Amino acid sequence: MQDSLKNGVSRRTVVAGAAWTVPAIVVASAAPAMAATPIVTIGVGLACKHPGNPKHYHFNLTVKNNGGTTTTVTITSIVLIPTSGQNVTFSTLPAPFDVAAHSSVCVVVDSDLTANSANGTLKVGYDYTDSNGQTQHFDAAIDVSSIPPCQQIGVPDYPHPNYSC
Structure with missing residues (x-):
C-alpha cells in the first residue's frame, strides 16, 4: 500500500491499464485487412x-x-x-x-x-x-x-x- 501512495500508481492500476491497451492493438491491426476489401x-x-x-x-x-x-x-x-x-x-x-x-x-x-x-x-x-x-x-x-x-x-x-x- 505504501508503494502506491508514494508513486501515485498501484500495480493493479498498471495491470488494468495494460488490459485496456490490448483491444486497441487488435483493432489497429484489423484495419489494414478491411482496407483491402474492394469497393x-x-x-x-x-x-x-x-x-x-x-x-x-x-x-x-x-x-x-x-x-x-x-x-x-x-x-x-x-x-x-x-x-x-x-x-x-x-x-x-x-x-x-x-x-x-x-x-x-x-x-x-x-x-x-x-x-x-x-x-x-x-x-x-x-x-x-x-x-x-x-x-x-x-x-x-x-x-x-x-x-x-x-x-x-x-x-x-x-x-x-x-x-x-
Missing part, C-alpha cells in the same frame, strides 16, 4: 456452356459497386481454370463501363473456342477508380463448379450478339 465486386449471375463444335463458355458477370460514387470498371483479364484440360481464355473483353453508386451492372462474356467443357474456377482481373480517383486492381476467383448447357437455361446458341443479361 467493386464481381460475381457470376448465370453460367453455361455451349457444347458441341465449337465449344464456348458463357457467363453473365454481375459487377457491383458498393461505394458512394460512380466508378469506371475495366475488366483486364478473364480465364477459366477447369478441373480438367487446359485453361480457357476470353480474348474479347467488354469495353470499360460505369457502375453507379450502390448499384450493379450485368456484363455478358463468352470464351474463345475451346476443346474443354469442364467446370472449374473463373478468374476475373479488373480495375476501377476509387473515390480519390486512384485506380485499384483486384482479381476475383469465382467457383463455377456447376455449368449446365446453355440450351437448358434459355441462352441462345453462340454467337449471340444481341443477347443481354
Whole structure:
C-alpha cells in the first residue's frame, strides 16, 4: 500500500491499464485487412456452356459497386481454370463501363473456342477508380463448379450478339 501512495500508481492500476491497451492493438491491426476489401465486386449471375463444335463458355458477370460514387470498371483479364484440360481464355473483353453508386451492372462474356467443357474456377482481373480517383486492381476467383448447357437455361446458341443479361 505504501508503494502506491508514494508513486501515485498501484500495480493493479498498471495491470488494468495494460488490459485496456490490448483491444486497441487488435483493432489497429484489423484495419489494414478491411482496407483491402474492394469497393467493386464481381460475381457470376448465370453460367453455361455451349457444347458441341465449337465449344464456348458463357457467363453473365454481375459487377457491383458498393461505394458512394460512380466508378469506371475495366475488366483486364478473364480465364477459366477447369478441373480438367487446359485453361480457357476470353480474348474479347467488354469495353470499360460505369457502375453507379450502390448499384450493379450485368456484363455478358463468352470464351474463345475451346476443346474443354469442364467446370472449374473463373478468374476475373479488373480495375476501377476509387473515390480519390486512384485506380485499384483486384482479381476475383469465382467457383463455377456447376455449368449446365446453355440450351437448358434459355441462352441462345453462340454467337449471340444481341443477347443481354
